[in-house]
Amino acid sequence: PSHLFQMLLRGSNAVGYTNYPDNVVKDFVVKASDNGRGVDVFRVFDSLNWVDNMRVAIDAVIDAGAICEATICYSGDLLSPDEDKYTLAYYVDMARQFEAAGAHTLAIKDMAGVARPAAAAKLVETLKGEVGLPIHFHTHDTSGGQVATVLAASAAGVDIIDAAMDPLSGLTSQPNLGTIAEALRGLERDPELPRDTLDKIAHYWDGARRHYAAFEADMRAGSSDVFEHAMPGGQYTNLRQQARSLGIEHRWPEVVKRYADVNRLFGNIVKVTPSSKVVGDMALFMVSHNLSPEDVTNPDKEVAFPDSVVSFFRGDLGQPTGGFPQALQTKVLRGEAPLSERPGASLPPVDFAAVRAELAETFGRKPKSVSDQDIAAYVLYPKVFLDFASHRRDFGDTSLLPTPVFFYGPEVGEELSVEIDAGKRLIIRLLAVSDPDAKGRRTVFFELNGQPRNVVIQDKNAAADITARPVATGAPGEVAAPMPGAIVTVNVTVGDEVKKGDVLLSLEAMKMETSVYADRDGRVSEVFVKSGDQVDAKDLLLKFED
Structure with a gap:
């Protein structure tokens, strides 16, 4: 009862990977706060630092009577003489907008752990003088040196910091709480956390972590290359698992390099869920297909961009600082017109009553037995919720x-x-x-x-x-799987006439969905897969008539 519960809220992305209608975001906040019985603090951020895309969520949190912590996602290096985008003035402007919007606290979210000690101190000191909000600093310890950054932020007057219990700290997690407490013990900013209490809690988490050993990332030490690629701590281990599932984990150094390349190609964007997923998907795609940055930008080179990349350049996540690289946007969208406004402004509201009826029919239940939580979960994660509900139906709790x-x-x-x-x-x-x-x-x-x-x-x-699937031989008319994964949709049948650039099918692997486009005009003569099939890279998907 005396502790606040906090969650991350991705602005108009809520807790998902896309923009949702405004009424979905508002409904989620109301249910999550539960009239003071649920989440107390909502850390609201946008994956592109676009304040306009955060306003619906900020207003919803304030209206729900919860604490709104508006968030700056830290990128770049504000003390570098070469930094021309993510400057001190840029962050001050964001903070002032948040204060004007009625936010209660201000967070600095250093999701990649690239805020150097001097930069963090300068940012905290400046913001303390520019706005009257308590400042909360969050970082990841991917480089291995972020305890120093936390201590520098503390000396500059930061009000709150995030840290992890000893057994769960370091690497892509947060810096070590015990170490920070001891570094400050006896000094002016001593948090006065009892050593024996910290030890007892750490002992519990040390035991709990052992149960999850099979899911541990193969990362044994900090890595300073994070200052080159700026991959968020929360993504680093997930992306490596995706690389493993695609059979390219042995090329991990290439993935990391391509991640940095993609960021430059996309205009040096803020990278945090879901924008970081876009960059990661493209990096994996480039390595899997042996593509260079020059291949990606070459207007004459056919590239079947992952769906998340197409969505990003269409403006489905919002507008990045400085806009999109025009030539690449034109290539990715294939003539489709991009959005220029906030995505949620044009999305129709969800009919929750209709969703309730749909779920009741799907699971053979009465509508009143479908809870509001079921509806909210389904609207945010349709496939995940259906899998969960089916599992609960078949196996219980x-x-x-x-x-x-x-x-x-x-x-x-x-x-x-x-x-x-x-x-x-x-x-x-x-x-x-x-x-x-x-x-x-x-x-x-x-x-x-x-x-x-x-x-x-x-x-x-x-x-x-x-049953072994046929493998593409490279013969004319064959369409091969570009990567291992599950077939999501098949858009053609035998006998269909297709034009070059038409979407033939889509497949998914570890949250990355990719469309396969026709590279020629022709008639489909054979289709070897259906929705739900698992395929390996180079498996034969379909054939055109000669």
Whole structure:
């Protein structure tokens, strides 16, 4: 009760990767704040630092009676004589706009951890003199040196800083709270955090982190190359996992270099979710397709840009400082007219009653049984919510299981005690698991409250009944998969006449969706895939008549 709960709110992107209608953003804030029973502090930011795209969210937070922390996303190096975009004057102007909008506090979000100590001190000192808002500094420790930046911000008078408990700190996370507390102990800005209390909390998180070992990034030390590519800490490990899924993890240094190249090609934009995803998608795409920056900008070179890149240049995320590179925008959009206004201004409001009816029909439920939370989740993440709801329908509330069991499954002979309701506990003991049959199914033998049971399940890892797909040979008329992934849509059928540049199909891998375009006019003679199919790079997708 005495602690504030805070969340990130991506302005008109809410908690997603696209702009939502204004009524969706407002509805989310109301539900998240829950009349003071939910989130207390909303850190509102925009992935391009476009204040106009934040106003709906800022007003919604204030109207809900919550604390609005308007946020500057730090980019560049304001003390560099070569910095001509993200200057001190640029940040002061943003802060003044936030104060005029009624924000309660001001955050400096150094998402990539590139704010050098002297720059952070200068920024904090200047903002303290220009606006009357408490200042909150947030950074990531990717370089390994951000404790120094936090201490410099503290000396300059920053009011709040973000830090992580010792076992969860460092690298792409926040700087170490224990280290910061000890560096300031006995000094004027001593936060007076008891050492023994910090140790007890750290001991708990040290144990909890071990359960997530399988998801740890292969990053063992800080990396100063972040000052070159400026990749957000929250993206660094995710992008590496995406590279692994695409089979190019061994080319990670190239991915990092291309990330920096893409940022320059796109006009040196602010990079934070979802704009950072756009840059990351393009970097992966370039490495996967062996494209150079010159290939990307060459108007005569055909490039099937990822959908997120097309969306960005169309203006779906908003307007970047300094505008879009015109020549590249023209190439990406293929003649489509870009937006010039705030995207949410032209999006029709969502009919929540219609969504309730749709979900009720989808899951065979009565409309009144569809909660407001269900509706909000579906509107923001349609596919994710449907997957979640299907999982909950089929398996119940699996969050009741111990974390190791949920992730890795129980060991043979292991006994579990699961409380499914107050005073209602299940005792489960795994006895044996059979080998997979010809269809990849296994029989699981177990005891439930002492009674023997068994269930047949499909082993998704069993290599049963897997049909090898034909691989493209490079022959004329063949269309190959540009990367491994899942087929999302197939827009053509056998016999269709298509024109060069038409979208044939789209596929997705690790949140990156890419459209495959026709590189010629022709008639489709064969289609080898359907929606939902998994394909590998160079698998044959379809063929044109000779």
